[in-house]
Amino acid sequence: MIRKSRALDDAKRKLDLSVQLKVQKSLDVVREQAKSEIEDRFKSALTEREAQIIGMRHQIEDLRRRAEQGSQQLQGEALELELEAALRHRFPTDLFEPVAKGVSGGDLVQRVLNHSRELSGTILWECKRTKAWSDRWLAKARTDQRATHADVALIVSDRLPDGIQNFDLMDGVWVTQVSFSLPLATALRQSLINTADGRRLTEGHRTKVDLVYKYFTGAQFKQRIEGIVESFRICEEIWIVNAQP
Numbered sequence: 001m002i003r004k005s006r007a008l009d010d011a012k013r014k015l016d017l018s019v020q021l022k023v024q025k026s027l028d029v030v031r032e033q034a035k036s037e038i039e040d041r042f043k044s045a046l047t048e049r050e051a052q053i054i055g056m057r058h059q060i061e062d063l064r065r066r067a068e069q070g071s072q073q074l075q076g077e078a079l080e081l082e083l084e085a086a087l088r089h090r091f092p093t094d095l096f097e098p099v100a101k102g103v104s105g106g107d108l109v110q111r112v113l114n115h116s117r118e119l120s121g122t123i124l125w126e127c128k129r130t131k132a133w134s135d136r137w138l139a140k141a142r143t144d145q146r147a148t149h150a151d152v153a154l155i156v157s158d159r160l161p162d163g164i165q166n167f168d169l170m171d172g173v174w175v176t177q178v179s180f181s182l183p184l185a186t187a188l189r190q191s192l193i194n195t196a197d198g199r200r201l202t203e204g205h206r207t208k209v210d211l212v213y214k215y216f217t218g219a220q221f222k223q224r225i226e227g228i229v230e231s232f233r234i235c236e237e238i239w240i241v242n243a244q245p
Contacts (some may be wrong), residue, residue, distance in 0.1 A: 021184045080107045081125045083156060083181060090182055091189065094115070106153070110185075114193045121192030123185065124150035128157035135161070141173045152188050156181045175212075
């Protein structure tokens with residue numbers, strides 16, 4: 001009985017131990033499954049959060065870029081207004097025509113008039129307030145110059161091409177800093193006036209020469225000369241008659 005009791009106790013302990021091992025294995029499997037599910041959910045949530053963060057970063061970058069563009073546009077518009085006001089004050093006899101947004105032709109067209117209120121030339125102004133210079137502006141300025149039939153194209157910018165200080169002529173387009181825009185405008189404007197006045201003077205001389213040539217070769221001059229010659233001939237005949245004894 002004692003041996004059977006001990007054997008029964010041993011078998012019971014073995015069964016309990018076996019059950020505990022199975023339960024422990026089952027718990028370990030459940031824990032691993034739960035851990036794997038939690039890790040998968042965490043990874044999925046982390047990936048989704050990273051995607052949201054990346055998307056938010058793109059949105060922030062886009063908003064920042066738009067804000068900078070809007071700020072630069074506002075600054076450029078402010079520069080246009082300041083330049084137009086300064087030019088109107090410096091040259092009150094000239095005519096100024098702001099170019100509407102979205103219309104090709106620069107930012108401002110200045111019609112230069114001389115003291116006689118005669119048109120002497122046109123200056124096309126383009127304003128740029130950006131952080132870097134772009135050579136594409138030159139080609140656009142030349143295109144706008146042809147569209148407006150301007151004599152001079154001029155870009156006012158905070159940033160000038162490398163190697164240019166203050167102002168200079170580049171590929172047929174004048175580029176200048178804001179602080180040198182008015183002095184350069186004064187020089188260019190006076191040059192246009194002098195050129196136009198000289199052209200008008202030359203055209204006037206040519207007109208006078210043409211009129212004189214037309215008069216000398218015309219019928220009126222011929223008739224007048226014939227009248228003078230006829231008068232001399234009559235006088236000569238009278239003198240001959242009177243001179244006879």
